[in-house]
Amino acid sequence: MSDLSEFPYLLGTAEIDVTPAVGSKLAGFAARTADSTGVYLPLRCIATAITDRAGGRTLLLISIEWLGFYDNTPRVRGLIHAATGVPEGDILLCGTHTHCGPPIRRFVDADCREGIDEAYLEAAFTKVVTVAQAALADRVPVRLSRATGWCGFAHSRRRPDGKGGVTWAPTLDAPHDHTVPLLAAHTTDGRLKHVLFGYTAHPTAAGAILEFGGDYVGFALRELEQQLGCTATFLQGCAGDQKPFVPNPAHDNFPQYALTEIETMGRQLAGAVVRELRHGAWRSVEGPLIIDRRMLTLAYRLLTRSEYEAWLDSDNDFFARWARENLALLDAGVRTGSTADFEVQTVRFGRSLALVALAGEMSVAYALRAVKELGRDFAQVWPIGYANDIVGYVCSERQLAEGGYEVFACMQYIMKSGPLVAGTEDRIFAAVHGLLEGK
Template sequence: MPFSMAVKTLDYTPAWPTYPSLWMGGYCGATRGNQGQVDRRLRAQCVVIDDGAGPKVMLRVDVVSIPRYVHQAIRSAVVPLVDDNNGNFLIIVSHTHSGPMIGTTRPSPYVMMNLTPADIAAIEDTTTVFIDQMITLVEQTLAMARTPVTLWYKEGSTTIGYNRAEEPNVLTTVSALIARRTSNNSLFTVLFGYACHAVSRGNDRVFCSDYPGAATDVISNALGVQALFFQGAAGDQEPNDPHSPGQVTNLGTILGNTVVQMVNSGGWNAVNGPVTTHYTEVDLPLTVDFGDPAAVIRARNGYNERLDTFPPDDFAYRHAEVMIEQIAGEGLPRVFPMPIQRWNLGGLNILALSHEVLSAYDVKVQTQTPGWLWIMGYANETEGYVAANGVLQAGEAKHFGYEAGWTDDSTMSGPGSWTTFYAWPAPLKFTPSGAAAAGTTERLVLDACTTMMNL
């Protein structure tokens, strides 16, 4: 199957006044605003793959997260350009915590950083600039001349992190898809992926693409082509200590050199096409059905109690304020939407899972899927963590309940957990003991992945 490709890189590193806000995302309740300092530039990159039946587009961005409404704004503009097929457009973010905050919903800038209405409005204005830039980048890449290429896939291995949620899984696979020019077999571009939180720099106010950017630089400098990083199921994968600017270079060099060595050696598997794509969304339930009026009353009483328990300058207090406002207004959310996407390139499947999925999903899906499978996380939108049943059961017993979303009460968001910062009223539904039962988070996600892979 003949392929053709186009690749374009945009340095979108925010600067005032083009970007009205330089508030940064990540690190929970830390109030962080960039003041013009940049270490490694932030990239947005677009790749178009055409198998002769129309273009398929991947957009990857150095940013911590994209909330649902931002994803939908970009998608609604791009999908008409790719045959009106939702499956033909995929977004992946690197999850660098040293980038701008995009969006004003999940996570909540008020809950996280106690920002003023004016600051939040500035973030919304920056979000508008960001959306326009991403759409323009896709349009420009689609308009480029495409280079005939052959595609090749290979997996390597390295270790730059550990499992912070006290789970046994440490993901070490390095996935790589390379394109070579049909005309002379020279390298055209490198797509590579790994699963680890992009927080090796640590908590400061400097824009930086973190270890994915450092690895990209190593690959591009060594091979002379554009390289694109795609994050994996890194919700519980933490980079090795110390978290520092030097560690960005250290870990990025390890990962980048692994990819360079893979490219310079044999063992590549031909990807033959054609490309088929699928997109679906699964509604994950919360532990509480907020369609039940009695449950809403209990939630309101519980969050009112938090207002009496926590001081006003605590993020748990602000979260309780937001929950009570939602109860009095539009109502509490009843489901947690989760987009799932599959690209089948003929010999290679890419399964893209939204949100901060934990490594257990990579392990479980890999074991039940034959052939080459590249699992990506942080796909399309990131509105919270999606843990497997064991972590959800454990609550505060594992990593303070951060990835589970609850501490001492599974019917409420845990103070200091992801459900607080992402402004959800309760954690995701789980089976309290034993294996995941039908209708709970792990079972719904794995069943949806199985269905997707069998299409």
């Protein structure tokens, strides 16, 4: 048995292919209605199991090359718990958020143009359970260390318009996050067993093509595995308002990149990881593993009848339907806005590292605030978006006044009554602080 003080954790990993059949539907772009025609990168599910050898607690982290787990989360957690015994609250489900994956969101995809392949989904859930079991069986004593790298292709897609609002265009004159958080696991013989890394940018560089693939994330994962000879896991950050963009005088807006260009982005991100592994300042991860979660109810504004009526003749079928459904609710006597259950999950390794997993397409301001506020108590803070049962976009307080897609239009697609109410950001952070302070 290895010395607990030097190798205080166990870590195991496993991966499995979850690529749908060619000819099935894709999800991520409402305007893309044609069936898939190919696969440019197979989609995978990667499981990482980390156990605190002293305390016995295990974190089971599942990262999948889908939009996310969304409202399948309770079922998947239940299946994993039944098969492994790991408590549901100690299971963290993450999506890379590729927009070239299968339809999986029951509250959106099943009722829209994409449709859900139930047979595929059930088979995929079985694979997720299998890979979770395999990761647990793969555990060996490890030393964990942490670092932070840098990669610069993420840009905000909320360019200030000079009038207090925003336009959908690339900019660095709005909040953004170029950090690459890292967690490395070395075995007792000094071998690098696994690397977890993160970044904050929508994997939408490929646009609405008709092939399955993981965008820049998929290319980065494969590049790392080839260079390092070990497995790797990607955790998407608070990328709700962030996209990949390479400045080019020929493009004032986000282009649809060729796969060769996206592969270059993936290699750039992988290069940031490798540079830190070879030359970075790494610090030990230590302390008891503590996992907590809390459910909040997010509230959405109820608009006026005239505000809904203004959208009845919209050329966008989704927006017109949104107006009809909300008017029908008003006619039925409903006088309160929509709500959504929102999970905050935190993972602590003593005071050396805190993961903050939020169940939404979080605006990057959440990541920046988390690092600023929590960095007083933790040596490293790692914000994660697209975790567990994703509710959709969660804008920052500042963005409510600016407007834009992340504030309003996105709510029309998922049939919410209106934008989030004021004060939502502070409520979420009150929950984060409460969990990490043990309150």
